[in-house]
Amino acid sequence: MTDTRVVTATAGPEPVRRSRWWSWPLLSAPVAWLVFVVLHRVLSGRVWWWQVPELVPPLAFAVLPVLLLAVALPARRARGWIAAVTLASLVLGAGLSGLNPAALWHRAPPAPPGAITVFSWNTLYWDMVVGGETMPPPTGTPARDIDDFYRYLHDQKADVYLLQEYVYFGPDSKAIRVDDLARLRREFPGYHIATASELVTVSRFPIALQQGLDLRPWVSERRDAILPPDPGLPDFSAVKTLRTDVRVGGGSGNGGNGEKIVSFYNTHINSPVHAFPKGMDPRRLNRTQYERRQANLRALAADVERNPHPVVLAGDFNASPAMGILRLLPDRLVDATPVLGSLYPTSWDDRWPLWRIDWAFTTPDVTVHRYGLVWSEGLSDHSGQHLVISTSG
Template sequence: MKIIRSLLVLAHVFVLTLLAGATLNSVVSPQTFPWLNILSLTFPALMIVNAILIIIWIVLRKKRAILFIALTLLMINPIRRWVNFSPESLEKANLKVLTMNIKGGKYGREEVYNYLKDSGADVIFAQEYASEFNVPGYPHRTNTYYITALNSRTELIHHEKIPTTQNGEAFFADIKINGKMIRFINVYLNPFMFEKSKVKPADDLNKNKQKLRYIAATLIPTFKAHQSEVEIIKNTIKKSPYPVILAGDFNSVPNSYEYYQLSDGLQDAFVEVGRGTSTSFHDYKVPIRIDYIFCSPEIIPVSYRVDRRKKLSDHYPVIAEFKIE
């Protein structure tokens, strides 16, 4: 029994080490060591294993449970990017923003348009919109970019593409909200383009090894491509003369290099006012958050939710409300 407990302690330390390793993405780039970014993908699974081990120590009435709980609490912010229970804000919102990857309308473009029209959003971000993105009731639009688009109910003063160098796309749009100019930045980072048949686990061990090699061979170049995209977008945010709302499909999870870089100096609306889980991509049946809404400190987040009532795409719509002073 003592040997089993010792092995469990070693396993628990190993799990916590991996969890801590994922937070190093804040300082280590994919070009330097991309495996840390892969580690960020496993964060929810590792945290579940960590919670199970803590429960085991509590059941066994071992004092080391206190130590492991304390070490877990040190990672409360990384945890809150996946699961959060913020108190309800007392502020009154005057701006509603929605972002959604609509998958080219493959789930039914008319249904998507009807949903977006009835959402009550003032500004709608779209990714993978295909040939056009014209939601009824939104007279101010951008349809000049290939992957990303924006529809607004209020005056759009200027929009411009951000010159990223990879297969993703980003642009900014300056929109007047309640008399104040806000720069909205729509982001779609380079996609992974997995073949589902090569990702789904098999019964054969050798086949699974091949699948893991395929996954790594797909992830690593994409993470490296993200690095250059992120640097350009981050520079655009820093140079903005107006407060920023950054949203879109980042094709990267919380605690990744992309997350740390793009959220630098901004507020994650989910962390500030979100409740429940942040999972926004449902195609792989595992918890994945790759859709985000961030804002400048002078913009006050009031509410945040992922609308999972209907599947209109392989992404759920993400909706946030803000107070613009």
């Protein structure tokens, strides 16, 4: 007789589910980026110590959320909320990215007869590196010839030139006044010239008013620290915008004489990065630079708000699309960016374009018919801004 044994199987303990090692950073990265975007929206342009985060490339606000979502796709259980978080950061940051979707649909009206051509350009210390000039050129700047410099200006065929960095710099980083008026008059016969600080405006139209906007009423009690005296160019620190009112023909005009006044503001907002000390020194991003930038924009905004004439404002703002300090511009100014034909316009560095820091704005009674960023042909680290405008009313 054979014994039969019945063996009853019992369930063993369930295996412990272990999350993969990469799940935590995968899930936390989208949240961290959303927090950064929110903080940037709140703090950029409002507190001086946020200047370092402001240097993030603008395109990151559009590209990084997409990359985070793509990398997070393997996390199936959390995919829904990761998508929600990345979408929120994309929506909040899209306006900071420098993308110009209006280029896909915006069509400016054709320019009428008598339209005005404007060219704005940061010249990179004028003709500082020409020939036997004793002052050293800025680091990395290719040598250029003064004839090429003026040929480039003539090629723009502008009625009004708004030119920045009409200045030299010595080895001690001190500004040195430029006097190239005789050559300018030879190159542009019949044009009218206005200068202030490091700015020069050359106009085919008669100049009714020229005025450098003084920053000093808009700075804090630390005025001497913010605007140090500079014997080589006394107004270099205090004047960063040149207003030039010109008389242009056509329209009902002022005084019934067929002319009207148009105000051109030629501006160079202070950089957030101080030129001295050199190298990766945190002192280059400091409160003083921030207060200079604020004072510059406040002086500009106050003058524009009081100005009853049509306004064209263009220049080097030293502000990327991600920098909130541009909110200090008056609300009545209209950004000309939609007229640009580029989805991602860049103006700096002209040799290796990264982002845009050169801008153009107008009041609503000025129509921008054409707007383009013009390569500097190696003459500067900034692209030029070429506009065709007309005024109404």
